[in-house]
Amino acid sequence: MKKGYIVLLVLFMFFGFSLEAHADSKEETQQSIAQLQERLSQLNDEISTSVVQQEELEKQIATLDQELVEQEKKVTGMNDKLTVLEKEIQERVRAIQLTDANQKAAFFKVDGWSKMLGSVKGVEKVQKADAARAKEYTELVEAITKQQKALEKKRQEYQAAQDLLKTTIEKQNASKAELEKELKDNEALLAQIQEEERQQELALKAQQEALWQQVVLGENITTSFATNEEMSQKAQDIILSAKQYLGVPYVWGGTTPAGFDCSGLMQWVFAQNGIGIPRVSQAQQASIKEIPISEVQPGDLVFWGRPAHHVALYIGDGYFIQAPQPGDVVKITHNSWYPFESAGRVLN
Incomplete structure (x- = not known):
């Protein structure tokens, strides 16, 4: 009787241990499945998010590229205008120098005095025109300096967007590689997930x-x-x-x-x-x-x-x-x- 009791006790302990081990094994599997689903979901989200960021950055870069072209055209146009203005001013300076020389040569002549006195109003008009041209030149130089700074800032924005796009694509590729590795390393578990999902759907x-x-x-x-x-x-x-x-x-x-x-x-x-x-x-x-x-x-x-x-x-x-x-x-x-x-x- 005592011997039989011991046998039953041993059997109970054995089967009890087996059931507990089985339960633990099933629980561990379920935990592994949940963890895998979490990792796969996170990787998919990382990839999707980086795809969205990539699309936004590509649009931003396209816009910046167009703005950069327009800014460069603006600076080029202003520089061209400045060149023309400089040429006009140089020609005017030479003309003034020649006029001054002629006026000095005719200073002691009566007819020279007469002509000079008769053209005072004309001289004033020329002086005003020269002053306006000088002011235009100064303002244009200041405007070009400002536009060149804006152009440089735009170039920096463009480069920063390009660098961020490169980083985003690298991160996206890394996430895809990690996802592929997860799928390859967990083929059996993924098959089990699919089967359990099928059973769940049937239920x-x-x-x-x-x-x-x-x-x-x-x-x-x-x-x-x-x-x-x-x-x-x-x-x-x-x-x-x-x-x-x-x-x-x-x-x-x-x-x-x-x-x-x-x-x-x-x-x-x-x-x-x-x-x-x-x-x-x-x-x-x-x-x-x-x-x-x-x-x-x-x-x-x-x-x-x-x-x-x-x-x-x-x-x-x-x-x-x-x-x-x-x-x-x-x-x-x-x-x-x-x-x-x-x-x-x-x-x-």
Whole structure:
């Protein structure tokens, strides 16, 4: 009897240990999956953000380039005008010198006196013209100096933008290389993530299909949400706008129906309904009123990370519409599969 008890105790300890080890193993796997998803999301956000910055810098450089050309033309034109003015002044100086010499030669002649006295008014006019020309010359030199400084400043701005663009592209390429390495090093885990996501979708299939049909058909989707998740007409319009882009591929830096990144989709959908929000997820998170996750309602934005590296549109009942990552498309996802970490309200 005592021997049998010992055997049972040993078996219990063995199986208990095995179950605990299995639970620990599963928990570690889930933790690894969550960490990988976080890293991939952050890398995608870094790439998308750098793509946006690159586009903005390229536009800025194009504008600066045009401004630089105009500034150079302005300086060249003013220098040309200065050259002409200098030539006129030099010719006038020579003319005055010749006149003075002639006047001195005729000083003691009666007819010379007569001519000089008769031309006093003419001399005054010439003097005034010379003074005006001298003033114009001085002002033009000052203006050229000012424009040359402006030109140099514009050249410095242009070079700074070029340097920043180079750094941005280098950072973007580094993030892409790191992302490719993450994907290669975690092929098995990624396969497991895809399988678990498939199983999760199957488990929620009936509920999701009902929501999907109502969204796609444009029916009154408020009926599928809990009673405490009342939806305004504006929120419903935004959600119905978002549903039009289900299936659109994810594109780094994408802001149009040809392809979206996560924040590009949000900006586009709200803009279609007359509401402007910032371009990238971090700025979207910072610009709107944060609310407790427990109070999230349809039409709110939900975020991952602080500052955010991912954003989606909450549509109710635990679901949100998102542009997930490269190789995927705009789709509906449930919070139980990919829990959001914070929320913010755009609509009043």
